[in-house]
Amino acid sequence: MTQPYIQTELLLLTIYLLVLGASLQKVTNSVATSYVLKGWVPNVPPARGSGEENGVQGPQDPVGAPSTRGPRRNDGSAPEKRLRRDTDEAELEYLRKEIRDVQTQLNVYKAAVNKTLQVLLIPDGVMVSGKIFKTDGSTGDYETAKILCSQMGATIASPRNAAENQAVRQIVEWQNRNAVLGINDIETEDRFVYTNGEIIGYSNWASGEPNDLENEDCIEIHPNGKWHDRHCGLDLLVICEF
Ligand SMILES: [Ca+2]
Ligand SMILES: [Ca+2]
Structure with missing residues (x-):
């Protein structure tokens, strides 16, 4: 019963963001327009405390007398310039x-939208540092998981730090099923890489793992967040990252 309410709230927050974004753009434009209209040139501000302003630029022409030093600039008197x-x-x-x-x-509305998204994703997904890890409940072996995630424009979940591993672990716990990760050492034993071939920069092996028992080349993550190398043909929960 709470889902439609949350979705409505998300929609309203998104509209707020759009309006605020437009307001920010409008204010920014008005600053730029103000500069252009007034002929203000950045980096060349009027010389504050200059000799002219302090009246030390030398002898002045008598008031009202025609200049004897060429045409006068039509830029107003010193008090007028100071006022402007x-x-x-x-x-x-x-x-x-x-x-x-x-x-x-x-920033306030961004935080509110992020929080609303987190709530909407439970218990299928978690958003962390701009990434979303999510499952639709499908299961499959490593190759099937690769295809399923690819079909959704995503890749198999491949935690690259403790926060991302915690996000995947949370889904495994909610779904009560171990998941396959997008990491393997199929090509070269003990050289674990992501699906794009890049060597992993983070791992969270369980004690005694990886042990390559009977040629285990894929990875399974457990509810405690620990990794085990397992056979690539095992049927596991598929979690994708977007
Ligand atoms: Ca192996
Ligand atoms: Ca193992």
Whole structure:
């Protein structure tokens, strides 16, 4: 009964994320537009405390008198420039605060969506560090598992660190069935590789494993998270990683 409610909540959170993302883009664009409209050039700010501003640039022409040093620049008096600069800086600071607020809200909703996804995945899957490990309850030997996961655009679960191993272990425990991993030493004995041929960088062998009893070249993970090398033809739970 709770599944439709959770799915509705997920949908609302996703819409929130989209709206917040659009808001962030809008605020970012308005900052850029502000720079363009006002002719503000990054890295070339008005010289604060320059000789001109402090009135030490040498003798001035009398007020109202025509210049004797060529045409005057039409960029306003020093007080006007200072006022315009102060207004620009205040506006910039306001927009920066808007962006920070939107980013904070975005992070809150991202965390909420991640948590909702975790709940929805139970007891078939776990999301960890951007990966999703999931089973549809299928079983098969190593080759069958490779095909099943490939058909879903995934690969056989191949934990690459303790957190990922814990995720797979959790599914094995929920499903109450040992699973096959996407790791083997079929090509070269005791040289364990992932399905893409890369040598493994993480392992969690049970005590006394791998022992290659009668040529065991595939890996089975148990509810305690420990690995055992087993025969590749065994029928085990298939968990894929996306
Ligand atoms: Ca072996
Ligand atoms: Ca073994």
